[in-house]
Amino acid sequence: MSHPQLGVCYYPEHWDETRWSDDAAQMAALGLAKVRIGEFAWSRLEPEPGRYEFDWMRRAIDTLAQHGLEVILGTPTATPPIWLIQQIPDMLAVDQDGRTRTFGSRRHYCFSHAGYRQACANIVTALAKAFGDHPAVTAWQTDNEYGCHDTTLSYSNAAREGFRTWLSQKYQSPSRLNSAWGNVFWSMEYSSIDDVDLPNATVTEANPAHWLDFYRYSSDQVVSFNRLQTDIIRKYAPGADVVHNFMGRVTEFDHFAVGADLDVSSWDSYPLGFLEDRVEADDDHKRTYARSGDPDFQAFHHDLYRATSGGRVWVMEQQPGPVNWARYNPAPRAGMVRLWSLEAFAHGAELVSYFRWRQAPFAQEQMHSGLMKPDGDPARVCDEVRQVADELGNIDQSTRQADVAIVFDYTSCWAWDIQPQGQGFSHFQVVFELYQALRRQGLDVDFIHTESPNLDDYKLIFAPALFSFSDAFTKRLGAFNGRLVIGPRSGSKTQEFCIPEKLPPSLPRDILDLKVNAVESLPPKMPVRADGGSLKIWREFAEPGPDCAVLRCSDDGPSVLFQQKNVFYLAGWPDNDLIDEILTGVVEGLDLKTQSLPDGVRIRRLGNLIFVFNYGEAEHSLADLGVNGETVIGGPVLAGSDVVIVRQNDQM
Amino acid sequence: MSHPQLGVCYYPEHWDETRWSDDAAQMAALGLAKVRIGEFAWSRLEPEPGRYEFDWMRRAIDTLAQHGLEVILGTPTATPPIWLIQQIPDMLAVDQDGRTRTFGSRRHYCFSHAGYRQACANIVTALAKAFGDHPAVTAWQTDNEYGCHDTTLSYSNAAREGFRTWLSQKYQSPSRLNSAWGNVFWSMEYSSIDDVDLPNATVTEANPAHWLDFYRYSSDQVVSFNRLQTDIIRKYAPGADVVHNFMGRVTEFDHFAVGADLDVSSWDSYPLGFLEDRVEADDDHKRTYARSGDPDFQAFHHDLYRATSGGRVWVMEQQPGPVNWARYNPAPRAGMVRLWSLEAFAHGAELVSYFRWRQAPFAQEQMHSGLMKPDGDPARVCDEVRQVADELGNIDQSTRQADVAIVFDYTSCWAWDIQPQGQGFSHFQVVFELYQALRRQGLDVDFIHTESPNLDDYKLIFAPALFSFSDAFTKRLGAFNGRLVIGPRSGSKTQEFCIPEKLPPSLPRDILDLKVNAVESLPPKMPVRADGGSLKIWREFAEPGPDCAVLRCSDDGPSVLFQQKNVFYLAGWPDNDLIDEILTGVVEGLDLKTQSLPDGVRIRRLGNLIFVFNYGEAEHSLADLGVNGETVIGGPVLAGSDVVIVRQNDQM
């Protein structure tokens, strides 16, 4: 059995070389195994065009290796140096208001710019040639946090030109494009695809089909930009893991498509920063969890990114203390960094790597804490890291497919961002609330996408708010023999962003004989009550065919939940009470153990281990939680901010 | 007696020609009489510069005519095609931040651009020549929704040049302009009018006189742009009604001035979208009426636009279900579409035309409901439309002047938008709240403007927040023998946007011997209490002369209401309680029947019919409402969302 590992992000270029060896020794002593370096060092690796300075990097790698540490080497393409901007100034990103962004921070490039791609190919090739065969370099990271700081979509001339070429390839003629987009509406017909502009500056909203194609185009650029690098790395470093570090709740590009070119999807987990800036919740929830993070947000991303590269997931950057970038940056409660680390392993992570080794006393992230303080002494969190390191041996790396899966679909994210139809409607949020509900019931969840194989491995699949059912996916759903829950808004569009001719969800009658005649979005505090809870934000007026039964109605009449054999349709966005109620019915008769977990407590199974996490401060007895078995870590009582791991010989 | 009609907006270019005939047959069967077409079809009518394709349009018109339908033909100038933008790219609109708007939606033109005007003249001439004598084309619509999407004011070079010319004509010399604007203040004096820039990019606010002239200029451009088209249409289609469709709460151009060139003012009535986005009200009110619309907002616009073309008003686009463009888009309660339709007739509309026939499954408005669903079947609302069609015969088209009139003044809208002096002060809102108060008392209201003839037809005229009294209007008010209520802020400026030398309201002493020495604006939740209610937002410190009596004071001293013979002056913005209280006094002794209507219930008289509308859900007996007479539609009890029509032989 192999065990998961710990790592850390390190910037040798930030420190005097005399320090490196001590740093490496301390890392090893703390129980760390992997060190990520290099991803922002372009100005040191290539101080002038074509003049590479790799010696310092080799010495740094060697120093780490001498202490038994493996290296994850980052390509530095998220921070192009000033001389490159001066060579090709039109490589700079342009924001939605048409303002060119300037040098002086990071991610200031357009994915569409051919000249910039060439420059990236050059530096990546040079690095891969130099270090591809270094035995300590066991993994490579491409770029850093694609899409962060709203950088997936750029409105540059390079993007405009690239988009036209992309459209020409897709549609072949302006008349096909006009027809697909419905450009007859408002006389938007083009006689040449070269006349199509970017959709960001129209008087009122641009055509949603225009926007969706621009999202697709932009996502494709990220994919091909990444593949350019992975191809080079694989050529010169054939055995190494190729990784990228995704961010939390970045949905502007298709992570499944990027992930397909990686060995491992990793991500950067900042539970407190995310709660403050990216989790949608009321003030009460945000205060309750201000020092622990949302109880589901991390797990959600572990599960999602475990799917994007086919099963392997790492946490490349783990928050170790207060960060610098959220509106408010509180300190985590004692124990939470350990909890986050163990939780990542419970969800299948092979590595948790802390960001960063020593807090930098200078520049943009000087207020971002690290494992070491700026004065060189260990920060308080080191005790927790050491404890995790000691506990690693108890955790057998393993996989265990969940019984329940949710379809996560990036195109659907784009579609509802483009056309929410009611403020607050988002694919991410619909899926996330469903995920929370399943986890409140103690269930493990996998994410899948519409091309995932082996649907039949699941007892229960959800496809909420899925923009469009492709023909292929429809066919596979028809053959699926578990239970399927779709809606709201699933299948409500064609691939061209039109309403299907036979009305949503537009499934074959033998799968679901139901049509959505009309929809409405609901203002805040105007819930549509139904037995057991309410609909919020979104409600549909659906009409079932003869084989489709109504299971539940709203108090004002229209039906909320339908069933046709193994398929359920949910005609609105349920609040927490209603979704809990509905899930109880949906799982009935399936061989699934559900339970109602207390606030802040979450369970996750890994192999024959059961992990129990407490994001709250109240303590709970395992007996009350119905968790039995041999205690591997912790005791019979789960304290606040604590973790218990139990081994079960028989599966629950 | 003639009866009002129903109509619908239709886009033959959106559908296969094979469908047209069935569509027309269904329209006729549903009881519709008029069909508006063509207003966004430029790219189909003129696919290339100068190459007109009118045959399909003729076939569409003929098809409709064959089923007895009349056609309202729209000029397509709200959606100039891409080839025109490429010919004259500087015709594009420029927003207040100086960003040129691009092709890809609609209304992307500057009213000021001479080249675009010529292109419009060409297409309108061609259309008018082609269809001016078609017997089915009984009306023409110019453009579409002037000013929608904030397009009245454009900050383009064309606007800059045009504004300078306009200023030169108005002022003749820079010294006159400097003097009128008070440019000695802050050394803003010009030595050439050609140095005057647009007022949108100054460090702190530009001179209000500068802004007001730019609003005036911009409004004049809309007027002349429209007149260019009406002149052509009248030449080639001499008998047809010339119409434009105004929007709700668009105040950036003078609708009286545009309306003077039309036969009929029509408007686009979206009660739910407007409640959500354009009605100022608290959350309670918005939730209560989320499925019905504000009880006064539609009536307000029927009454206002009935005035702008001298008495004739249509609803060109009537919301039939959820729309796509408000922040939240709930569905109307059953019955509301019928109620809105009948209410329009009660306020004198000759036509209610639904937007649109079949919901388009593509492009920007795919989530905008229609009478037909995208699958071609009738939407639920068709039942209501059919009922209205059946009821039309009971409604005799008629007119009946109200006893009460309010002066609505677009220049005042601009003035207080430019210089609110306290957040929330707006001419529209002051007038609207007064209108609501009068309607809560069961009164019918007409709108007039300062040049309206026949003031003496009214028993009571209000001129609240009227920017300036022109000499001519002052003279006519002096001769008016009904009661007149002015203030707050009425006559507080000269036509040049200065404070009058003798202080506001600057009326001759024999009309009103009173001066406003000072004013203040009030923060929220800091009401100035007075007997019966409070002032909010605005309060004045006014000093009456010997012939002017104080009727009411605030608790902290200063007077709130004054009277001099038949003239009342209101020295602040009253809340609902206070305005109700004040109105009771103002109407005392006039032969006006007032009553206190329940929430959501409104009454309107048309000829000898009394319409009673229920925007609420509670039911009311007509007896309790004091409404007697022969019931034409409905019974003795007014249900929620319902309408009762009663015939009275004697006027109430």
Add this chain to the structure above:
Amino acid sequence: MSHPQLGVCYYPEHWDETRWSDDAAQMAALGLAKVRIGEFAWSRLEPEPGRYEFDWMRRAIDTLAQHGLEVILGTPTATPPIWLIQQIPDMLAVDQDGRTRTFGSRRHYCFSHAGYRQACANIVTALAKAFGDHPAVTAWQTDNEYGCHDTTLSYSNAAREGFRTWLSQKYQSPSRLNSAWGNVFWSMEYSSIDDVDLPNATVTEANPAHWLDFYRYSSDQVVSFNRLQTDIIRKYAPGADVVHNFMGRVTEFDHFAVGADLDVSSWDSYPLGFLEDRVEADDDHKRTYARSGDPDFQAFHHDLYRATSGGRVWVMEQQPGPVNWARYNPAPRAGMVRLWSLEAFAHGAELVSYFRWRQAPFAQEQMHSGLMKPDGDPARVCDEVRQVADELGNIDQSTRQADVAIVFDYTSCWAWDIQPQGQGFSHFQVVFELYQALRRQGLDVDFIHTESPNLDDYKLIFAPALFSFSDAFTKRLGAFNGRLVIGPRSGSKTQEFCIPEKLPPSLPRDILDLKVNAVESLPPKMPVRADGGSLKIWREFAEPGPDCAVLRCSDDGPSVLFQQKNVFYLAGWPDNDLIDEILTGVVEGLDLKTQSLPDGVRIRRLGNLIFVFNYGEAEHSLADLGVNGETVIGGPVLAGSDVVIVRQNDQM
């Protein structure tokens, strides 16, 4: 003994010359002594390039002088005329979004533009030559309200070029700049200082060191722009006072540095406008004081600007009634204008000058009240002004150093604006809340800066949120024998905006043996409770050395207050309850009389006078307030909005 004076701002160019003499006579009769003129009159003083028209100005000055009035002559450089903008269009200011601001209001210039500076030198020289020896011109004002309307920082080409030159002078080489800023982070290293851009348009935040240098550069431009004028004025008008009028809560340039070149710092005091737009407070506080202004905001600025030019302070513009520029503009309660005037004198002002004489009926400020109404009659406020004039003889101009001082530091304002680390952290606000707390306890407060001499004149000095301790200041603090209170966040950076190597506050161990290991920012409504109150917004985790004692801990453990001999360290931002509690302990044993003043009541000593002010409406007896002595103005009871002045032969 000399007495303070009253004055007024006057614009002869706004009125017909025939009025001037009457105006001057009325001013004199009202008891005014000084009249400020000229500061916006460039277009009248130089109507064409190089053609000066000074005769009218001379006649205006002579007219005022004939009535015994002294003149403060303003340089007109805040309003460059249109011909100058046309000569050098790149002198226009550019905002943070890169948009060039246009002519048509005021302050539309870049401080960095050499051509504009030359034009200023020319007009100031011409004016100084013409009027420098006029006996009535006893003072000169440079420009007007530097920094108002967010104009300190301009993002123009002139600023970009100037910044590069400034950086070159400061750093001498790109490597030194790279090292100081830590540009190795994110590959931000420059090979030429001429490649450095302005920091306003980066993808994510620019380097805080980059920003701080741009703030420093921009502040330096204000200083040198002002000095250009003071040098000229001193040459031609050697005996006159040179003054500038600062604004309230403008912190983007160093007022100490500008003030060093002035004889008198004056400022523009708009208590109601400031409460509405610039005071951070909850709605209750804002409503309570909506007609009086915040009880501490004016005093704060009197005390601050008394320090910026070494002791002499004037109020150049005093709000006389409602203004035009805040979101809401209520009228002051009767008595408040008198209170504000007397309060200024209590804090050492030599002059209170009302803005403005007659309300202008035209242009941008037509809704700004004056002493005279637009119709030429006196406004109500004249009674209060006359009363103040009558009371002046009772007030002996004097100075009296306070026992308590607070360090106010503009660099710290910039640092925390750049890097708040938690929304709401600002140097101004931390200092202001401390000032309020000291004043609630009846203490007088001086402001000092880090280079102020004579620290030992104070018993107690506070240096909260002081960005960095310079070596020189640290040395002087080491020698200070009073009590010193520092923190939160004091000394948390080096001058280069890095974290100090030995961690904050980085003071020598013999001054304070304590290090801040970590910090956190706190979301709203998540207070950290401690005995007697709470921390909010900011909390530190500090570790004391052996000589440093813990005085107070938070309920969750970490220490809040430390003491080492005469030095206290406060490890967080206390709320009002906690700061009151802490101050009680800090002043214990010092010879300072403290008391708990009722809401809205404030006390200030001037020589042997005690002024008692009532910003509230409740009345208080002097006995209850513990104020004894001979009553000079007022009686034994302090009414709402009233002032009492008591003479004490023995100091309190």
